[in-house]
Amino acid sequence: MTSLMDKCAVTGIGETAYTKNSGKSVVALQMEASLKAIADAGLKPTDIDGVIPYGSLEVVAEEFVTNLGLQDLRFSAVTPLGGASAVAAIQAAVSALVAGVANHVLIPIGRNGSSGERIGARAAAMPQFRTIGEYEMPSGNIAPPQLYAHMARRHMEMYGTTSRQLAEIAVTVRSNAILNDNAVMQKPMTIEDHQNSRMISDPLRLFDCCLESDGGAAVVISRAEQARDLAQKPVYIMGVAEGHPDSPSTITQRPDITTLGTAKAAPRAFGMAGVSHKDIDVAEIYDCFTYIVMCQLEDLGFCKKGEGGNFVSNGRIALDGELPINTHGGLLSQSHIIGMNHVCELVKQLRGNGGKAQVANAEIGLVTGYGDMGDGAVAIMRN
Amino acid sequence: MSDTMSETAYDKPMPPLNRDSKPFWDSLKEHAMRLQRCADCGKIRHYPRPVCDSCYSMEVDWVRASGRGKIHSWTITHHAFHPGFLGDLPMMLATVDLEEGVRICAQIRDVAPDQLSVGMAVRVDYEDATAALTLPIFRPA
Ligand SMILES: [Zn+2]
Numbered sequence: 001m002t003s004l005m006d007k008c009a010v011t012g013i014g015e016t017a018y019t020k021n022s023g024k025s026v027v028a029l030q031m032e033a034s035l036k037a038i039a040d041a042g043l044k045p046t047d048i049d050g051v052i053p054y055g056s057l058e059v060v061a062e063e064f065v066t067n068l069g070l071q072d073l074r075f076s077a078v079t080p081l082g083g084a085s086a087v088a089a090i091q092a093a094v095s096a097l098v099a100g101v102a103n104h105v106l107i108p109i110g111r112n113g114s115s116g117e118r119i120g121a122r123a124a125a126m127p128q129f130r131t132i133g134e135y136e137m138p139s140g141n142i143a144p145p146q147l148y149a150h151m152a153r154r155h156m157e158m159y160g161t162t163s164r165q166l167a168e169i170a171v172t173v174r175s176n177a178i179l180n181d182n183a184v185m186q187k188p189m190t191i192e193d194h195q196n197s198r199m200i201s202d203p204l205r206l207f208d209c210c211l212e213s214d215g216g217a218a219v220v221i222s223r224a225e226q227a228r229d230l231a232q233k234p235v236y237i238m239g240v241a242e243g244h245p246d247s248p249s250t251i252t253q254r255p256d257i258t259t260l261g262t263a264k265a266a267p268r269a270f271g272m273a274g275v276s277h278k279d280i281d282v283a284e285i286y287d288c289f290t291y292i293v294m295c296q297l298e299d300l301g302f303c304k305k306g307e308g309g310n311f312v313s314n315g316r317i318a319l320d321g322e323l324p325i326n327t328h329g330g331l332l333s334q335s336h337i338i339g340m341n342h343v344c345e346l347v348k349q350l351r352g353n354g355g356k357a358q359v360a361n362a363e364i365g366l367v368t369g370y371g372d373m374g375d376g377a378v379a380i381m382r383n
Numbered sequence: 384m385s386d387t388m389s390e391t392a393y394d395k396p397m398p399p400l401n402r403d404s405k406p407f408w409d410s411l412k413e414h415a416m417r418l419q420r421c422a423d424c425g426k427i428r429h430y431p432r433p434v435c436d437s438c439y440s441m442e443v444d445w446v447r448a449s450g451r452g453k454i455h456s457w458t459i460t461h462h463a464f465h466p467g468f469l470g471d472l473p474m475m476l477a478t479v480d481l482e483e484g485v486r487i488c489a490q491i492r493d494v495a496p497d498q499l500s501v502g503m504a505v506r507v508d509y510e511d512a513t514a515a516l517t518l519p520i521f522r523p524a
Binding site for chain 2: 130131133135137143149150153154198200203252253
């Protein structure tokens with residue numbers, strides 16, 4: 001079997017301003033981010049011959065052909081894994097590139113999650129939520145903060161995890177956002193602020209939940225031999241994988257509700273990359289909820305199941321800690337761009353363009369996506 | 384909530400019924416929960432679906448659930464994610480392991496929030512939401 005290790009690289013990244021009210025259409029946000037990513041790579045829009053639009057299909061591949069004047073789109077696909085879509089799309093892009101199906105694949109994401117249709121309002125209409133829609137929404141189990149609260153409560157009861165441990169994640173990520181000029185949340189947060197934030201669905205408080213925001217982000221992926229001739233220092237994709245949990249369409253029936261699809265993806269991604277956990281200098285972990293960050297750290301293998309609460313404590317995940325996470329402020333405090341902001345941030349860190357939040361000597365990093373009640377995706381990259 | 388409440392007045396989400404699940408919803412209306420069972424290998428599954436993942440048989444029958452279960456996890460919701468639940472807050476939702484080996488997520492009543500615990504014994508009860516819809520709920524056993 002052909003290994004995908006180091007065969008491709010992220011060659012361009014682009015991000016719009018992240019705001020609570022963009023004043024722009026979703027198509028415009030995605031095109032702005034895409035044009036920035038293509039220019040960043042030193043490519044022309046007509047060099048793009050593959051597009052993986054976000055799985056909700058709000059903006060389809062045809063829009064990119066029309067807006068960017070693409071002459072010969074050879075590859076398009078969608079990766080409908082909710083918040084894991086961006087990282088899963090990297091796996092799809094690399095597969096197509098290594099097979100020679102396309103040369104430069106654009107992965108755009110963008111939304112008006114704040115000023116447009118609220119993220120929380122949208123779940124019931126998605127086919128992935130059909131089972132929940134029939135059996136749980138009528139009883140009031142409707143939105144992700146509730147669905148994931150059952151997971152978090154079980155984790156707390158089985159392993160002694162506490163809300164204050166979850167607060168460590170929210171506070172750390174906020175402190176990183178404050179170093180980032182393109183982060184929505186700029187007010188410092190303390191553990192006490194988190195503990196005093198209103199309860200949404202016990203045990204998850206307001207500050208355990210991500211933002212709803214507006215913006216766009218995009219990356220261009222190219223084969224390594226072409227990447228070396230482009231404008232930026234290539235960020236090589238060492239390992240990438242997606243994983244789907246048991247009982248993917250309802251958490252209720254999942255044998256272990258504290259394990260995500262990430263647990264299946266992680267060994268594949270690490271195996272492909274040929275690195276171990278201690279090699280990871282920086283990690284951008286999909287953070288729709290604090291609990292989901294902690295659970296992924298376990299499922300990724302940074303600690304054992306049940307040890308996540310201790311793992312995230314005592315500064316380990318801070319910028320100067322053993323495993324700095326979410327150096328941009330994440331979905332919790334930068335912006336909810338469905339994790340494409342995490343991909344862009346990892347690339348910046350590995351280029352050495354992390355600004356005030358640059359992790360010293362970052363050479364190898366990891367980014368995850370998580371979504372749709374348990375889907376996980378993992379990519380490991382190097383400079 | 385009463386049997387006489389008209390469907391137009393009911394403002395909570397209604398389940399989009401389908402052929403695979405009709406016997407389950409009908410059993411709730413009869414206040415006698417039935418679960419789908421593979422007619423070939425006997426594995427009980429929930430939620431209802433066309434294929435047995437153990438033997439791939441598409442033959443099904445339906446068996447009466449004992450109604451006994453134990454709490455697997457729970458949440459207490461303080462925010463209305465649907466306007467129909469505004470009047471129910473805070474609302475306790477339990478994930479329950481049924482004796483038959485499958486789980487049900489439903490509201491739980493007659494218990495103080497600080498009394499909820501993993502393994503707590505509960506029993507299924509029924510609330511008639513409309514003339515056409517009965518929902519399962521849990522009470523302490
Ligand atoms: Zn069977």
